Amino acid sequence: xxKIAIIGIGQTKVHEHWNLxxxxxxxxxxxxxxxxxxxxxxxxxxxxxxxxxxxxxxxxLGAVIADWVGFKGxxxxxxxxxxxGASAFRAGMMAVASGExxxxxxxxxxxxxxxxxxxxxxxxxxAADSDxxxxxxxxxxxxxxxxxxxxxxxxxxxxxxxxxxxxNSHANAAHNPxxxxxxxxxxxxxxxxxxxxxxxxxxxxxxxxxxxxxxxIVPLESVHNNKRAVEIVGSGAATDTLSVHSxxxxxxxxxxxxxxxxAYAQAGNAPEDIDFFELHDAFSxxxxxxxxxxxxxEKGQGPRLGLSGAIKLKHGGIPICTRGxxxxxxxxxxxxxxxxxxxxxxQLRGECGEAQVQGAKIGMAQxxxxxxxxxxxxxxxxx
Amino acid sequence: xxKIAIIGIGQTKVHEHWNLxxxxxxxxxxxxxxxxxxxxxxxxxxxxxxxxxxxxxxxxLGAVIADWVGFKGxxxxxxxxxxxGASAFRAGMMAVASGExxxxxxxxxxxxxxxxxxxxxxxxxxAADSDxxxxxxxxxxxxxxxxxxxxxxxxxxxxxxxxxxxxNSHANAAHNPxxxxxxxxxxxxxxxxxxxxxxxxxxxxxxxxxxxxxxxIVPLESVHNNKRAVEIVGSGAATDTLSVHSxxxxxxxxxxxxxxxxAYAQAGNAPEDIDFFELHDAFSxxxxxxxxxxxxxEKGQGPRLGLSGAIKLKHGGIPICTRGxxxxxxxxxxxxxxxxxxxxxxQLRGECGEAQVQGAKIGMAQxxxxxxxxxxxxxxxxx
Numbered sequence: 141x142x143k144i145a146i147i148g149i150g151q152t153k154v155h156e157h158w159n160l161x162x163x164x165x166x167x168x169x170x171x172x173x174x175x176x177x178x179x180x181x182x183x184x185x186x187x188x189x190x191x192x193x194x195x196x197x198x199x200x201l202g203a204v205i206a207d208w209v210g211f212k213g214x215x216x217x218x219x220x221x222x223x224x225g226a227s228a229f230r231a232g233m234m235a236v237a238s239g240e241x242x243x244x245x246x247x248x249x250x251x252x253x254x255x256x257x258x259x260x261x262x263x264x265x266x267a268a269d270s271d272x273x274x275x276x277x278x279x280x281x282x283x284x285x286x287x288x289x290x291x292x293x294x295x296x297x298x299x300x301x302x303x304x305x306x307x308n309s310h311a312n313a314a315h316n317p318x319x320x321x322x323x324x325x326x327x328x329x330x331x332x333x334x335x336x337x338x339x340x341x342x343x344x345x346x347x348x349x350x351x352x353x354x355x356x357i358v359p360l361e362s363v364h365n366n367k368r369a370v371e372i373v374g375s376g377a378a379t380d381t382l383s384v385h386s387x388x389x390x391x392x393x394x395x396x397x398x399x400x401x402x403a404y405a406q407a408g409n410a411p412e413d414i415d416f417f418e419l420h421d422a423f424s425x426x427x428x429x430x431x432x433x434x435x436x437x438e439k440g441q442g443p444r445l446g447l448s449g450a451i452k453l454k455h456g457g458i459p460i461c462t463r464g465x466x467x468x469x470x471x472x473x474x475x476x477x478x479x480x481x482x483x484x485x486x487q488l489r490g491e492c493g494e495a496q497v498q499g500a501k502i503g504m505a506q507x508x509x510x511x512x513x514x515x516x517x518x519x520x521x522x523x
Numbered sequence: 524x525x526k527i528a529i530i531g532i533g534q535t536k537v538h539e540h541w542n543l544x545x546x547x548x549x550x551x552x553x554x555x556x557x558x559x560x561x562x563x564x565x566x567x568x569x570x571x572x573x574x575x576x577x578x579x580x581x582x583x584l585g586a587v588i589a590d591w592v593g594f595k596g597x598x599x600x601x602x603x604x605x606x607x608g609a610s611a612f613r614a615g616m617m618a619v620a621s622g623e624x625x626x627x628x629x630x631x632x633x634x635x636x637x638x639x640x641x642x643x644x645x646x647x648x649x650a651a652d653s654d655x656x657x658x659x660x661x662x663x664x665x666x667x668x669x670x671x672x673x674x675x676x677x678x679x680x681x682x683x684x685x686x687x688x689x690x691n692s693h694a695n696a697a698h699n700p701x702x703x704x705x706x707x708x709x710x711x712x713x714x715x716x717x718x719x720x721x722x723x724x725x726x727x728x729x730x731x732x733x734x735x736x737x738x739x740i741v742p743l744e745s746v747h748n749n750k751r752a753v754e755i756v757g758s759g760a761a762t763d764t765l766s767v768h769s770x771x772x773x774x775x776x777x778x779x780x781x782x783x784x785x786a787y788a789q790a791g792n793a794p795e796d797i798d799f800f801e802l803h804d805a806f807s808x809x810x811x812x813x814x815x816x817x818x819x820x821e822k823g824q825g826p827r828l829g830l831s832g833a834i835k836l837k838h839g840g841i842p843i844c845t846r847g848x849x850x851x852x853x854x855x856x857x858x859x860x861x862x863x864x865x866x867x868x869x870q871l872r873g874e875c876g877e878a879q880v881q882g883a884k885i886g887m888a889q890x891x892x893x894x895x896x897x898x899x900x901x902x903x904x905x906x
Contacts, residue, residue: 141621141622141623142621161654163654184760190582191576191582193574193576193577193602193646193649194576194577196653197645197648197649197653197657198649198652198653198654199573199574199602199604199649199650200602200603200604200649200650200765200892200893200896200897201602202602202603202762202897203603203604203762203763203765203892203893203896203897204652204765206762207762207763207764207765207766207769207896211762212761212762212763212777212778212781213760213761213762214613214760214761214762214899215603215762215897216601216602216603216610216614216760216897217601217602217603218599218600218601218602218614219576219582219583219584219585219599219600219601219602220583220585220586220598220599220600221582221583221586227599230597231599231601231614231617231618233623234614234617234618234621234623235614235617235621237621237622237623238524238525238617238618238620238621238622239524239620239621240524240617240620240758262580263576265580266576266580266581266582266583267582267583269581269587270579270580270581271544271546271581274580375623377567377596377597377599378595378596378597379585379586379589379590379594379595379596379597379598380586380590380595381590382583382586382587382590383590386590394595395595398595509583509586510583510586513583513586513590514583514585514586514598514599516597
């Protein structure tokens with residue numbers, strides 16, 4: 141298997157892009173990645189997207205975006221709900237690693253804000269089990285609320301113990317011009333924000349948005365003189381039961397554990413080697429569970445990393461969501477996994493200004509689809 | 524790049540499966556492929572599907588099916604409209620070829636018949652260009668009718684000149700127990716059938732259906748003592764503009780030409796080496812265009828191969844749609860590409876009884892998404 145590197149990245153701001161169609165959004169990110177890479181050509185296009193059929197009445201999105209950017213080669217859409225971005229990245233990586241192609245453009249894209257909120261809630265619910273969860277009328281935030289409630293009960297945490305996750309993401313987003321909510325929030329704002337599905341309040345929940353993020357990947361052997369190239373040293377993917385009630389341990393992200401285990405093994409790394417972790421804080425409970433499953437905290441003890449400050453940029457612990465995470469950079473669902481990848485590249489290249497993790501050499505990104513049903517973990521490294 | 528082989532196949536009948544959910548359908552094909560292969564384990568699951576979000580309110584279909592078949596590893600859905608099946612197969616092939624995994628289960632699955640016909644027409648229209656074609660109210664069959672009308676005008680063909688495509692598919696389906704319409708039709712039935720979108724009548728159009736088809740793929744090096752193993756010797760994919768009106772040559776399938784060119788080059792084959800061709804006769808005009816783009820007929824002369832009988836099983840020409848094609852085996856859209864693959868395996872193994880192409884050693888399968896926007900070609904060979 142050939143080693144793989146990222147040589148160019150691009151993104152749009154996560155925003156309400158009323159004036160851009162989904163193909164235009166994707167095009168902006170792709171053109172930016174081409175510019176960043178200093179080359180235009182690629183052999184295949186991999187699109188991560190969840191909702192184009194339901195929200196945009198557009199399937200065949202690979203061909204749509206290929207058409208828009210003037211490309212006639214292979215183009216596919218990969219869908220694994222909210223982890224579609226990372227799944228597309230992994231598919232592109234394997235295609236290049238196989239030798240079948242020599243370069244892959246990967247783009248994650250989602251356009252959500254011009255659909256009615258009720259339609260978005262219904263569309264997002266398709267990430268849960270249609271026959272066994274949706275049938276009960278439970279929304280996606282409702283499922284996460286059930287998990288958080290049980291977690292608080294089981295391990296004795298209070299709601300405010302989750303505040304550091306939200307505050308940290310917002311504080312970091314203030315330095316990210318592409319973030320949907322680029323401002324810090326106070327603990328008081330966290331406590332007083334509106335309840336969505338108890339115990340999840342507005343500050344526990346990530347906002348939707350329109351956005352696209354893209355990366356150009358090539359064999360590592362072709363770029364050894366490029367000091368900005370970032371190597372993919374580990375990649376793992378796993379699934380769990382779709383419905384939360386079917387899991388023996390509903391408070392443990394088994395697929396996060398497995399996918400991280402595969403990625404660590406491939407990279408020859410352990411949690412202590414990771415300089416920062418772009419995790420999937422769709423809800424603050426997911427930040428805690430992700431840290432636990434990946435070996436940064438004991439079961440039930442994820443919130444301690446928030447309360448101790450270990451998740452912050454300059455603490456020397458394990459900085460997370462360094463560009464704002466899902467909570468404040470925003471969560472354009474099928475695009476999120478690619479935002480995590482390109483933000484990791486920005487950190488490794490040292491391009492994050494006031495949000496820079498000093499001396500970062502190894503970063504990890506983890507993308508979650510459904511309530512933990514599909515999880516993909518990547519480890520990236522710069523020489 | 525490692526060479527790849529298929530060691531097990533499975534399928535359901537294409538039918539109205541009122542009593543089976545989409546996960547159960549997929550499971551039946553996967554369990555059958557495991558039984559056929561004589562092994563149960565695989566490293567990753569690749570699902571080809573177009574409409575689960577729109578019709579079944581179920582995204583994250585990779586994880587859904589993995590869950591159902593008791594698998595906790597990597598699982599993704601690949602979507603390229605009606606070519607999703609072949610795209611999933613190609614993704615699985617590249618994943619195994621890369622060395623990242625050692626075995627891939629690929630399943631194409633679609634469940635269409637328990638949605639209202641109008642909903643299906645709308646859902647299928649998402650394979651066309653939402654902003655530029657759907658906006659005009661043109662359905663998918665309408666787009667194909669425009670292409671067929673222009674083709675007849677340009678090259679001087681009459682409607683009845685397309686009859687052999689439909690008659691051939693139905694005659695072959697009579698020997699396929701998994702076909703949706705397993706019976707022969709007469710030329711009179713073809714001529715007298717109801718008009719759908721002139722000049723496309725009911726016998727020019729493939730039926731939808733519920734179905735799933737699956738294959739287990741592994742590195743060739745691991746199976747050299749297995750005489751039933753079928754090698755994938757060529758694979759190619761390409762795209763074209765999504766909207767038909769944007770094409771310089773709307774009567775030529777450029778993506779079919781390119782993907783076949785890549786597959787021929789990889790396999791070291793030419794059209795004259797191909798013993799049979801499972802092509803994408805969603806509409807009879809597409810059979811003609813596919814034959815032309817892949818080098819079996821000159822531009823505008825595809826119907827001659829039908830009229831001369833060259834497409835029939837025992838003529839010595841280029842047999843097509845040997846198990847019934849889309850027209851009579853049925854077209855459960857995201858599953859179709861996988862039916863083409865496993866039917867090719869059946870021919871190469873000599874398991875087709877009265878529909879057997881005698882001495883077949885090399886077969887080709889071509890799957891089309893949209894009105895020619897996404898096309899994938901595979902060449903399969905048995906030793």
